[in-house]
Each structure stands twice: as structure tokens, then as C-alpha cells.
Amino acid sequence: FPPLATASARSWAVVLLSSPAWLLGADSQCRGGVGAAARPSMFTPFSAPPTPRERPLACEVARIDILHISKIDQIEHAFSARLFIQLILRGGQHDAALLEGFNEPAPEFSLRPSATWLLHQFHFPNALRLEFAERKVTKMGADDLHMILRVDGTFLQHFQLHDFPYDSQTLQVHLSSHCANEGVAPVRFKWSPFTVKLQRPTHFALKDVWELDKPVRLDLETLNPSPGRTYPVLKACVEVTRKPTYHLVNVVFPMACFVLMGCCQFAHETTNVEGRLEYMGAIVLTSTAYKMSVSGSIPMIAYVTLLDKYVLACIMICILLVFEAAFVRDAYADSVALVAAIGLFVALQAAFCYQAYVA
Numbered sequence: 001f002p003p004l005a006t007a008s009a010r011s012w013a014v015v016l017l018s019s020p021a022w023l024l025g026a027d028s029q030c031r032g033g034v035g036a037a038a039r040p041s042m043f044t045p046f047s048a049p050p051t052p053r054e055r056p057l058a059c060e061v062a063r064i065d066i067l068h069i070s071k072i073d074q075i076e077h078a079f080s081a082r083l084f085i086q087l088i089l090r091g092g093q094h095d096a097a098l099l100e101g102f103n104e105p106a107p108e109f110s111l112r113p114s115a116t117w118l119l120h121q122f123h124f125p126n127a128l129r130l131e132f133a134e135r136k137v138t139k140m141g142a143d144d145l146h147m148i149l150r151v152d153g154t155f156l157q158h159f160q161l162h163d164f165p166y167d168s169q170t171l172q173v174h175l176s177s178h179c180a181n182e183g184v185a186p187v188r189f190k191w192s193p194f195t196v197k198l199q200r201p202t203h204f205a206l207k208d209v210w211e212l213d214k215p216v217r218l219d220l221e222t223l224n225p226s227p228g229r230t231y232p233v234l235k236a237c238v239e240v241t242r243k244p245t246y247h248l249v250n251v252v253f254p255m256a257c258f259v260l261m262g263c264c265q266f267a268h269e270t271t272n273v274e275g276r277l278e279y280m281g282a283i284v285l286t287s288t289a290y291k292m293s294v295s296g297s298i299p300m301i302a303y304v305t306l307l308d309k310y311v312l313a314c315i316m317i318c319i320l321l322v323f324e325a326a327f328v329r330d331a332y333a334d335s336v337a338l339v340a341a342i343g344l345f346v347a348l349q350a351a352f353c354y355q356a357y358v359a
Contacts (some may be wrong), residue, residue: 040266061191092145164305165247276325
């Protein structure tokens with residue numbers, strides 16, 4: 001090489017002159033030659049990339065509290081509630097991958113995801129509106145990690161109203177994860193009846209309308225939104241029973257009174273057709289108008305409830321009395337019609353009580 005004038009040029013010359021020797025050493029290292037033992041390695045070893053866990057990560061349920069239920073809407077088939085959920089990762093403090101990005105607001109995904117990332121994957125499939133009041137991971141004791149969720153939301157629930165107003169409903173909150181069972185980071189829910197804490201809601205704002213006796217119940221199911229893709233679902237269920245007093249006083253009792261008042265038409269002579277028809281017409285119109293006025297308190301659904309059957313039966317008895325007033329002229333037949341009307345009324349009350357309290 002010709003003389004080099006600058007220091008930078010000399011440094012480049014040193015690099016060029018030493019490059020063949022370096023390449024020779026690297027090549028001998030790759031082939032396992034003599035140069036590998038004679039020269040120190042110039043490569044920095046790379047750590048192996050993380051691999052997925054061999055089995056689904058177990059999230060043990062420690063506590064689920066439905067703190068309060070503030071609204072049960074039978075028209076929209078929804079209810080509002082506040083929940084506190086506590087899940088345990090046993091031995092999580094000894095897993096370095098679970099401790100990464102501890103309680104970061106936007107945790108990153110890896111093949112061995114952190115507990116904070118897993119916490120952010122939990123969601124509620126039947127939630128119509130949801131707000132997270134608290135979402136964090138805490139260390140409990142010397143071994144475990146606890147994932148805590150406190151949420152306020154409105155949850156969709158299909159109500160069975162065939163026995164309305166003597167119906168019982170199961171309110172369900174579904175907790176699931178975006179991590180599929182067939183994915184690289186699956187999770188599974190589990191609990192032990194000896195360790196999990198389940199109790200009835202502490203604040204029940206609707207205790208004048210619904211009765212709540214049993215504690216929270218847990219169920220497991222699998223969500224299958226698409227072929228070959230399943231997700232675990234934990235269901236927290238609580239049963240409520242409607243108090244029928246309002247509907248008995250405002251619907252059942254007035255309709256029964258209309259039927260009994262319709263039987264008062266037999267006080268008129270059978271020849272007084274105009275008087276009987278005028279009286280029964282007023283009864284039928286009044287009962288129909290009253291039914292329309294209280295329809296706001298009756299669920300607007302596509303099938304007939306127990307209360308609907310009772311109201312329709314009362315109106316049908318009144319309509320039968322209208323036909324009796326129009327066509328019966330014989331006094332004996334009129335007395336038989338009176339006994340039949342009373343018998344139908346008594347049978348209706350017996351059938352209603354049997355469906356409400358026995359069946």
C-alpha cells in the first residue's frame with residue numbers, strides 16, 4: 001500500500017489487513033477447525049427465543065363478588081351490576097415471564113406473555129356497556145400473583161317470562177379471554193369449593209321487587225365463535241325471584257272484580273235485554289281499557305305469560321256473559337248460566353293459583 005497521509009486512512013488500512021485473518025478464524029470456528037481452538041471467539045452468543053408454555057396457564061378463582069345489582073330490565077333483557085373478581089396465578093412470582101412489564105398500561109405480547117398482558121385480555125362477552133374501575137396485578141405472599149378486576153356494566157340476559165309474575169331469573173356475567181385454547185398462550189379457569197369465596201350481593205337495590213336468597217354460583221363453558229377456535233368462559237350466576245304483590249294488586253284483583261261484577265247482570269230480568277247488554281257492554285269496555293292502561297307493567301314479548309292468560313280468561317268470561325244476556329230468555333237456563341259463570345270463575349282462580357304456587 002502507498003503511504004497514507006491521515007489517521008483515519010491508517011485505521012482503515014488496519015481493518016483491511018486484519019479482515020482475512022478474522023474471516024479465517026470465523027470460518028474455522030464454523031467448521032470446527034484448528035483456528036477455533038487457537039483464536040478466541042469474536043461472536044457474541046445469542047439467547048434462545050422464548051417458547052410457548054407447554055400447558056394452558058391456570059387462573060384459579062379466589063373471589064367473585066357481585067357487589068350490587070341496580071337494574072333488571074325485562075323489556076331490554078339486561079341488568080346492571082358491579083363486580084369484583086380476583087384470580088390467582090399460583091407460583092407466579094417465580095416465573096420471570098409473568099413479571100415482565102408489571103402493571104404497565106400497554107403491555108406487549110410475547111410467546112410467554114406476562115400477567116399484566118393476560119389481565120388485559122379478559123373481557124365480558126355478554127356485556128352491553130362496561131367500565132373498568134380497577135384492573136391490576138398484585139403480589140400476595142411469597143409465591144402467588146393475584147389479578148384483580150373491578151367493573152361496572154350492563155349485561156345482556158335472556159329472561160324466561162312464561163311464569164310471569166311468579167318467575168325466577170338467573171342473572172349471568174360471562175368472563176372470557178381473547179386467548180384461544182388453540183393459540184400460543186391459552187388460559188383456563190379453575191376453582192376449588194374449599195378456597196373460593198362466593199356470597200350473595202351485599203347491596204341489592206331492587207329488594208322491593210325481587211327476592212335474592214342464594215349466593216353466587218360458578219359454571220364453566222366453552223365459547224365456539226368459529227370452527228377450530230374455542231375460548232374458555234367463566235359464568236358467575238345469581239338467581240332472583242320476582243315478588244308478585246304489585247301485579248296481584250294492580251292487575252289480578254281488578255280483573256277478578258270485573259268478572260264478579262259481570263255476574264251481577266243476573267239481577268235483571270231476562271226480558272230486560274237492553275239493560276243487560278248495556279251493563280255488560282260497560283263491563284267489557286272497562287276491563288279492556290284497564291288492561292291497556294296496565295300494559296306498561298307487563299312484558300312486551302312474543303309469547304303469552306301466566307298473567308296474560310289470566311287477563312284474557314277474565315275478558316272471555318265477560319264476553320260469554322254478553323252472549324248469555326243477548327240470547328237466553330228462559331229463567332231456568334238463566335240460573336244455569338249463573339252457576340256456570342261462577343264455576344268458571346272459581347276454576348280460573350284455582351288454575352291460576354296452581355300454576356303460580358304448585359307447578
